Amino acid sequence: MGTSDRRAFLKSQAGAAIGMAAARILSAESGPAASRPLRMGVIGVGSRGTYLLRLLLEQGAEVLAICDIRPQRLDVARKLIAELRNGQQPATFGETPTDYRRMLQRDDLEAVLIATPMQWHARMAVDALRAGKHVLSEVAAAMSIQECWDLVNTVEETGKIYMLAENCCFWRHVLAIGQMIAAGLFGKLTFAECGYVHDCRAMAFEGDGTLTWRGEIKRDHRGNYYPTHSLGPVAKWLGINKGDRLMSLVAAETGRAAMRSYLEQRFPKDHPARQIEFRIADSTTVLIKTAKEVLIDLRYDVMSARPHPTTVYYTLQGTKAVYDSRIDSLWIEGRSKGTTWESAGPYLEEFDHPLWKEHSEIAQKTGHSGGDYFVIQQFTEAVxxxxxxxxxxxxxxxxxxxxxxxxxxxxxxxxxMDIPDFTRGKWEQVAS
Ligand SMILES: NC(=O)c1ccc[n+]([C@@H]2O[C@H](COP(=O)([O-])OP(=O)(O)OC[C@H]3O[C@@H](n4cnc5c(N)ncnc54)[C@H](O)[C@@H]3O)[C@@H](O)[C@H]2O)c1
Structure with a gap:
């Protein structure tokens, strides 16, 4: 996700929540964290890892060790730590792709942030949990069903804390809509539509035209390979795993014209990049059914030419109300006048989430419209x-x-396809 687009997107939204259960969870977690600094290691200090490293330091964590296989990235992160911590020097790792395991052997680390390419997240998280560390992992958590189960089983076996750094769940408008759901304004939820639509074609290539890790995913896979920014907030609104659950899905896709057109514009005819066949379609739609018969329409499009500030959108339909983030509007039966959309702004302000009321001044200065601030703040408080x-x-x-x-x-x-119940039935034990 870009930062400026999110800022522009959220400027037009005013207020804040998550589904009923999630709203309860978030309010329960608001409160001052104990003062002793969190002792952290960071694996992967690329663009995202370095940004989150800065937030960790700004929120009081001590980052004692960093790991990256690119020495120049280690240098940037090392300088940042020295700048914000009076010349302090972290231990560095990354001589080989599995050197992070040596870092995990350190006794002075309580937790690690994982911000490596997605292909590494699950195995690094499992290794870290087994080494006795709490884990904050970048999205997505895993790329196969086996990896998903490995994460669940390892957290249950070790009792360590695992959190996904899904920042969109903390957006002010997302949290406010959750508050409105909890207040009963939407009635029974029936349908949601969400999507991640972000022209990421340039991010598939290094400057010389070789593939980045994002490019490798696009070359090797079909399907929705970045679902959490779009699905996460909707799943929270619906109380997924806390009163409802995702049961099954079906996927459909377009053809593959957009990357071909990009390759022809960017690379000369004889460039090897022109020969690469990408398997990811221009646009992929996944329809998901929940146990309570809600339908979710989830779109993923990282290939089509489009302007930047519209990368994530959400709509929600209930028996009494409808919300559409794309037009920043909602309509509530019996409250809105006639059949005309209303600006969401006043409602989002009225139902502002307690987290935002408490932290808005500092949160809105941080990336992804405050989402990143709450990821670090919530993880720190949980630990x-x-x-x-x-x-x-x-x-x-x-x-x-x-x-x-x-x-x-x-x-x-x-x-x-059936979607596994990773809670093993616990989703039914929580009243929604
Ligand atoms: N939540 C968000 O809004 C958001 C935004 C951007 C990226 N992300 C996620 O953050 C992660 C990182 O993305 P990025 O844009 O920073 O990518 P990046 O390529 O800039 O950074 C990844 C870093 O990991 C390092 N690395 C690769 N393999 C390693 C290994 N085995 N051991 C140690 N280091 C290794 C690379 O050298 C690189 O510096 C991705 O999973 C991405 O999905 C999330």
Whole structure:
């Protein structure tokens, strides 16, 4: 996700929540974290890892060790730590792709942030949990169903904290809509539409035209390979894993014209990049059914030419109200006048989430419209206060399972696929 587009997007929205259960979780977690600094290591200090490293330091964590296989990235991160911590020097790792395991042996680290390419997240998280560290992992959590189960099983075995850094769940308008759901304004929820539509073609290539890790995913896979920014907030609104659950999905896709057109514009005829066949379609739609018969329409498009400030959108339909972030509007039966859309702004202000009321001044100065601030703040409070995290391993596995299952559905000619219940029945024990 870009930062400026998110800022522009959110400027037009005013207020704040998550589904009923999630709203309860978030308010329970608001409160001062214990003062002792969190002792952290960071694996992967590329663009995202370095940004989150800065936030960790700004929120009081001590970052004692960093790991990256690119020495120049280690240098940038090392300088940042020295600048913000009076010349302090972290231990550095990254001589080989598995050198992070040496870092995990250190006794002075309580927790690690994982911000490496997605292909590494699950195995690094499992290794870290087994080494006795709490984990904050970048999105997505995993890329296969086996990896999803490995995460769930390892968290249950070790009792360590695992949180997915899903920042969109903390956006002010997302949290405010959750408050409105909790207040009963939407009635019974019936349908949601969400999508990640962000022209990421340039990010598939290094400057010389070789593929980045993002490019490798696009070359090697079909399906929705970045589901959590779009599905996460909707799943929270619907109380997924806390009163409802994702049951099955079916995926459908377009053809592959957009990358071809990009390659022809960017690279000369004889450049090897022109020969690469990408398997990711221009646009992929996944329809997901929940146990309570809600339908979610989830779109993923990182290939089509489009302007930047519209990368994530959400709509929500209930028996009494409808919300559409794309037009920043909602309509509530019996409250809105006639059949005309209303600006969402006043409602989002009225239902502002307690987290935003408490932290808005500092949160809105941080990236992704404050989402990144709350990711770090909530993880820190969970570790310090021993409280549940707002995006736990069950959410992380459930949302990430869309990746392999959407691919499997496409490979089988758009056949329906069952979505595992990673909670093993616990979702039913929480009243929604
Ligand atoms: N939540 C968000 O809004 C958001 C935004 C951007 C990226 N992300 C996620 O953050 C992660 C990183 O993205 P990025 O844009 O920073 O990518 P990046 O390529 O800039 O950074 C990844 C870093 O990991 C390092 N790395 C690769 N393999 C490693 C290994 N085995 N051991 C140690 N280091 C290794 C690379 O050298 C690189 O510096 C991705 O998973 C991405 O999906 C999330």
């Amino acid at each position: 310090r206060g021993g409280r549940p995290v707002p995006v736990d391993v069950y959410d992380s596995a459930t949302w990430s399972a869309i990746i392999p299952l959407s691919e499997k559905s496409l490979m089988a000619g758009s056949q329906p």
